[in-house]
Amino acid sequence: MLAFDILEYQKRLTKTKQQMAESGIEVLLVTDPANMNYISGYDAWSFYVHQMLIIIIDEPQPIWIGRYQDANGAKITTWIYNENIIPFPDYYVQSSIYHPMDFIAEILKQIGQGNRNIGVEMDNYYFTAKAYERLKYGLPNATFKNADLLVNYVRIIKSEQEIEYMKQAAEIADQAMYKAVESVRVGNRECDTAAAIYHQMISGTDDYGGDYPAIVPLLLSGDNTGAPHLTWSERKYKEGESVVIELAGCYKRYHVPVARTVSIGKPSIQLEKIAPIVVEGLNAVLDAVKPGVTCGELERYWYNCLKKYGIEKEARLGYSVGLGYPPDWGEHTASIRAEDSTVLQPNMTFHLIPALWFDDYGIEISESFRVTKNGGETFTKIPRDLIVQDPFPFQEKGGIIS
Amino acid sequence: MLAFDILEYQKRLTKTKQQMAESGIEVLLVTDPANMNYISGYDAWSFYVHQMLIIIIDEPQPIWIGRYQDANGAKITTWIYNENIIPFPDYYVQSSIYHPMDFIAEILKQIGQGNRNIGVEMDNYYFTAKAYERLKYGLPNATFKNADLLVNYVRIIKSEQEIEYMKQAAEIADQAMYKAVESVRVGNRECDTAAAIYHQMISGTDDYGGDYPAIVPLLLSGDNTGAPHLTWSERKYKEGESVVIELAGCYKRYHVPVARTVSIGKPSIQLEKIAPIVVEGLNAVLDAVKPGVTCGELERYWYNCLKKYGIEKEARLGYSVGLGYPPDWGEHTASIRAEDSTVLQPNMTFHLIPALWFDDYGIEISESFRVTKNGGETFTKIPRDLIVQDPFPFQEKGGIIS
Known part of the structure; x- marks a missing residue:
């Protein structure tokens, strides 16, 4: 179901990592659905619940994190290994108690990324004020950097x-x-x-x-x-x-x-x-x-x-x-x-x-x-x-x- | 063009103000397009650019702030007086230099609201992390409160x-x-x-x-x-x-x-x-x-x-x-x-x-x-x-x- 050859996706990922390196970003949290699609192929109307693609500068594959019921869609539409598709339980969805960013912060800590330079898409529709607050709270040792439009600028010249x-x-x-x-x-x-x-x-x-x-x-x-x-x-x-x-x-x-x-x-x-x-x-x-x-x-x-x-x-x-x-x-x-x-x-x-x-x-x-x-x-x-x-x-x- | 009688909109505004009072909020910044519509009637596909409705607890009418070219649409679709429709120039749109929240913060200061308790919809798609940062920067004397879903809960029982x-x-x-x-x-x-x-x-x-x-x-x-x-x-x-x-x-x-x-x-x-x-x-x-x-x-x-x-x-x-x-x-x-x-x-x-x-x-x-x-x-x-x-x-x- 991929719309592009896998090599094209990998080229996009490489270019994104080059931009990350130039901006001193080690971990990029991609929340813009178009950017998620651009890098991974992911294509679903699931962006009304928090989700993201995590690009780690020294890891070959991005990680997809999203709602439990959307993990199948991620497996179907992306080139990412199934091990890198991490779903969160449904009680995180639009809840006054749980927030998906708490789950994501926990995962980032578990995989040893909790103290790195983390880029976030500050002015993206799908990265809310609260999402940022919860991430900062959950990752007190990380340094956050504005990575707004970083992937968008990689997208500017079309293949x-x-x-x-x-x-x-x-x-x-x-x-x-x-x-x-x-x-x-x-x-x-x-x-x-x-x-x-x-x-x-x-x-x-x-x-x-x-x-x-x-x-x-x-x-x-x-x-x-x-x-x-x-x-x-x-x-x-x-x-x-x-x-x-x-x-x-x-x-x-x-x-x-x-x-x-x-x-x-x-x-x-x-x-x-x-x-x-x-x-x-x-x-x-x-x-x-x-x-x-x-x-x-x-x-x-x-x-x-x-x-x-x-x-x-x-x-x-x-x-x-x-x-x-x-x-x-x-x-x-x-x-x-x-x-x-x-x-x-x-x-x-x-x-x-x-x-x-x-x-x-x-x-x-x-x-x-x-x-x-x-x-x-x-x-x-x-x-x-x-x-x-x-x-x-x-x-x-x-x-x-x- | 209003979908409801003006009295229904006013009832909604009154209920919203009651909730604001209970939460200690004096100024509510409404960025959810459904909430904007609910209170004012505003209906346009303009939410891809920052915009909002400002509800001030001791003012009878909300204020609409949005893109210059959308002010006509606000005049056509809402019951708000034209004086309360405040457009910002087009150079604020998707710019790396100017941000609409800088304009909005300035307006809030000018109308004497810069040092009040301001409610913001923290987890709304149209209230980004950057929007919040810019507002906090522009309004150092305001106290921000999470007003997420405040209007949504007013909406829960239908007329x-x-x-x-x-x-x-x-x-x-x-x-x-x-x-x-x-x-x-x-x-x-x-x-x-x-x-x-x-x-x-x-x-x-x-x-x-x-x-x-x-x-x-x-x-x-x-x-x-x-x-x-x-x-x-x-x-x-x-x-x-x-x-x-x-x-x-x-x-x-x-x-x-x-x-x-x-x-x-x-x-x-x-x-x-x-x-x-x-x-x-x-x-x-x-x-x-x-x-x-x-x-x-x-x-x-x-x-x-x-x-x-x-x-x-x-x-x-x-x-x-x-x-x-x-x-x-x-x-x-x-x-x-x-x-x-x-x-x-x-x-x-x-x-x-x-x-x-x-x-x-x-x-x-x-x-x-x-x-x-x-x-x-x-x-x-x-x-x-x-x-x-x-x-x-x-x-x-x-x-x-x-």
């Missing part, structure tokens, strides 16, 4: 196999976006569009099944297009409204996000004016993508394009993307924004989403791309433009809106 | 409107489970079943659209039925296999989960033997549900039933369920297990999922229920049993497997 998975995710994203656009018709409900997206996203193509994306499809319509992270409702589309759709294709946990804005019938004057500016800015950034350029430099192409039209909006333009679990498909490393000095290298992958939100409307047209040897290459194929949709496509034929 | 939403979620759950069972046929892929579930779950019924559940559908088949939290793959079902399906209907963020096990054709000897025992145990627990009984006592009915058949498995049997966001629809308060002394009260709601996982197979048959005045009442209607599915339903008619 050929990872790019291949992203291309398959892109095919799913394109098809899901077409299904979404097709369902945006007067009288249809937002939830029906979301359902159409999900069906395509999850069934995938005939050749590869889809995976769940780390973020749900974001669907904004009518007065809500200026509120980017709302989800769908039961409201019905009306003629003349616009709909902002952001979704990702996901394959083997690799994401390719894409956003488009659809106008149901004739676009508003605002949208007609702003859409070509967004596309121009997007093209300016994409044309500038090549190894050696920094993320901050990329942002300036967008900034300068917008300035020409008298628009100034300071917001993050994009971010490194790839492997992910809820709640985010972004990798939390490089961001395309003024203050980010990350230098582009081949097979870095980004979601470029230079959205413009105003008080009462918004527009999103985005592209995911990878850096190639000499430039950049976008993943999806859907036309890079405002999409104008016939509001009543079946009316003349006497049909009904499906 | 009539909440029960109503759960009944609608149950209808969606039933329909999604029927769609799932229907698609479990020889030659179909797991991802096609997941897609069928999603389509139904999200489109909902004609009267109410579905919402995304906090956990994806869990689909285990073949050799993987003993690994409860794996998700779907591209593998095709074979005759004689069993498939474990756990899903939830979700409406206005309220969940009703349900699990069933499907045998494709004749069940294995193991399944045929174990299924009636699970149903008997389930019935024994459900028959015992009534106000005044404790969660620990409920568990004993299951334990004793299984013991009769020589089976001993110590695992959590169920948990309080309702409002939720990824990664969990469980409320993290009461659990149905031996050591839990929570006393059942009317309109508490639980997911009773006494699953049995063995090394190479597993079975799940579950029920969500609410405690009524005199007993209990299950939410979904799908028969409480092992489901045996015709593996080739369309063969005689010369059709194809759809």
Whole structure:
């Protein structure tokens, strides 16, 4: 069931250990599910209970610690020896008495790691304030170091196999976006569009099944297009409204996000004016993508394009993307924004989403791309433009809106 | 857009403040998205960036603090005055330089709350170790107290409107489970079943659209039925296999989960033997549900039933369920297990999922229920049993497997 050759996992582990060594970390506690997957292959919706992968700098194999009932899943989905899969009893789960970190601290002591330099992912969703408190309490002789994003930065350059998975995710994203656009018709409900997206996203193509994306499809319509992270409702589309759709294709946990804005019938004057500016800015950034350029430099192409039209909006333009679990498909490393000095290298992958939100409307047209040897290459194929949709496509034929 | 009458939100806020007073907390920082929603109505997929609701014991309105681009969503979905919606600039987002908690600490100082007793949700997914460190650094004169689950315990007894939403979620759950069972046929892929579930779950019924559940559908088949939290793959079902399906209907963020096990054709000897025992145990627990009984006592009915058949498995049997966001629809308060002394009260709601996982197979048959005045009442209607599915339903008619 491994998604990659075992040698690829071992290479990732080696690179991680190099980073640990540079940071003076002897034991790394990996709690980010994407990082756990990256190193071990582990893939399950078990991250709502504390779990981790322990990487010890002088041990060949990581250790998986998690809930008793999830140990089977660890055996099935990882390349780790069964002896290194250590389950804790179920009474540790969401209890006011027992905490999984007490168990983990005890294990670390038992295997002689209690007095080492221990790296923890300080700002990861799955490493709570209490988890850290319990670990510090249980390991008074350890020295804790912030290892936030250590593995994420190892993930920033993708392998050929990872790019291949992203291309398959892109095919799913394109098809899901077409299904979404097709369902945006007067009288249809937002939830029906979301359902159409999900069906395509999850069934995938005939050749590869889809995976769940780390973020749900974001669907904004009518007065809500200026509120980017709302989800769908039961409201019905009306003629003349616009709909902002952001979704990702996901394959083997690799994401390719894409956003488009659809106008149901004739676009508003605002949208007609702003859409070509967004596309121009997007093209300016994409044309500038090549190894050696920094993320901050990329942002300036967008900034300068917008300035020409008298628009100034300071917001993050994009971010490194790839492997992910809820709640985010972004990798939390490089961001395309003024203050980010990350230098582009081949097979870095980004979601470029230079959205413009105003008080009462918004527009999103985005592209995911990878850096190639000499430039950049976008993943999806859907036309890079405002999409104008016939509001009543079946009316003349006497049909009904499906 | 509020899902509840404003008086209901105010009642929740009052109850929360009573709990704060009892715990000596003057300022409560609410980071659990379900708790934020419960108090304010806030509903958006923005929790991948730090955000919170601040409840000050002597102020009538909570304060929402979040990302700049999400302030519009807060204005749209909450009952909070616009003056109490405070956005932070985008350069605080996933930055190695700036942290949203620095901004929040500064605001708390500015409004004179910097030297008070501040409650934080220590073990919540969205309150990271770093978030706590930054807050403590920024508010050296505050006294921090663990307010984990404070709001969750206010949530434990549902209002009539909440029960109503759960009944609608149950209808969606039933329909999604029927769609799932229907698609479990020889030659179909797991991802096609997941897609069928999603389509139904999200489109909902004609009267109410579905919402995304906090956990994806869990689909285990073949050799993987003993690994409860794996998700779907591209593998095709074979005759004689069993498939474990756990899903939830979700409406206005309220969940009703349900699990069933499907045998494709004749069940294995193991399944045929174990299924009636699970149903008997389930019935024994459900028959015992009534106000005044404790969660620990409920568990004993299951334990004793299984013991009769020589089976001993110590695992959590169920948990309080309702409002939720990824990664969990469980409320993290009461659990149905031996050591839990929570006393059942009317309109508490639980997911009773006494699953049995063995090394190479597993079975799940579950029920969500609410405690009524005199007993209990299950939410979904799908028969409480092992489901045996015709593996080739369309063969005689010369059709194809759809």
